[in-house]
Amino acid sequence: MRQGLDAETVLQAAIELANxxxxxxxxxxxxxxxxxxxTPSLYNHIKGLPDLRMQLSKRGLVLVKEAxxxxxxxxxxxxxxxxxxxxxxxxxxxxxxLYEAISALPDxxxxxxxxxxxxxxxxxxxxxxxxxxxxxxxxxxxRGFRSMVHGFASLEHRNGFRMGLDRDxxxxxxxxxxxxxxxxxxxxxx
Numbered sequence: 001m002r003q004g005l006d007a008e009t010v011l012q013a014a015i016e017l018a019n020x021x022x023x024x025x026x027x028x029x030x031x032x033x034x035x036x037x038x039t040p041s042l043y044n045h046i047k048g049l050p051d052l053r054m055q056l057s058k059r060g061l062v063l064v065k066e067a068x069x070x071x072x073x074x075x076x077x078x079x080x081x082x083x084x085x086x087x088x089x090x091x092x093x094x095x096x097x098l099y100e101a102i103s104a105l106p107d108x109x110x111x112x113x114x115x116x117x118x119x120x121x122x123x124x125x126x127x128x129x130x131x132x133x134x135x136x137x138x139x140x141x142x143r144g145f146r147s148m149v150h151g152f153a154s155l156e157h158r159n160g161f162r163m164g165l166d167r168d169x170x171x172x173x174x175x176x177x178x179x180x181x182x183x184x185x186x187x188x189x190x
Contacts, residue, residue, distance in 0.1 A: 009035070121142055
């Protein structure tokens with residue numbers, strides 16, 4: 001075992017590899033090579049590849065939530081939701097491997113993963129509180145929001161936007177259209 005090697009160092013190296021190669025291409029042999037150790041030494045820090053992917057998913061959820069929190073500081077309602085959406089897509093751009101790990105949750109029944117995922121949902125529900133939606137309606141809005149930004153991030157990651165249009169402007173317009181629909185829906189309910 002290499003001196004100074006710990007679980008966090010292993011996870012950081014895995015994040016780096018996942019961001020370079022994709023989470024599906026991540027292997028324990030490649031990770032061991034990155035760390036200049038033999039593959040069996042990894043088992044001092046992780047339980048195997050499924051455990052590593054689970055750790056990547058958890059870290060990705062924590063970091064995407066932190067990115068959204070940072071983006072919405074000092075903002076409320078539409079402005080906050082717009083900032084959260086942009087932050088979500090920016091996270092996917094900067095951390096493609098971690099984002100892929102979030103998208104391919106290995107075992108959503110894992111209690112820790114459920115807790116981290118619920119934290120993201122709770123954060124988005126707090127942003128939606130001023131809209132006065134019922135819990136069920138707010139959850140539908142969160143689901144729609146995630147579907148929208150995930151779809152945009154996934155298409156962008158797979159080079160699905162090949163036209164010479166500004167992708168940030170497309171994202172802004174997409175989010176604003178969603179927000180106008182949300183506002184219209186809320187207005188009808190009052």
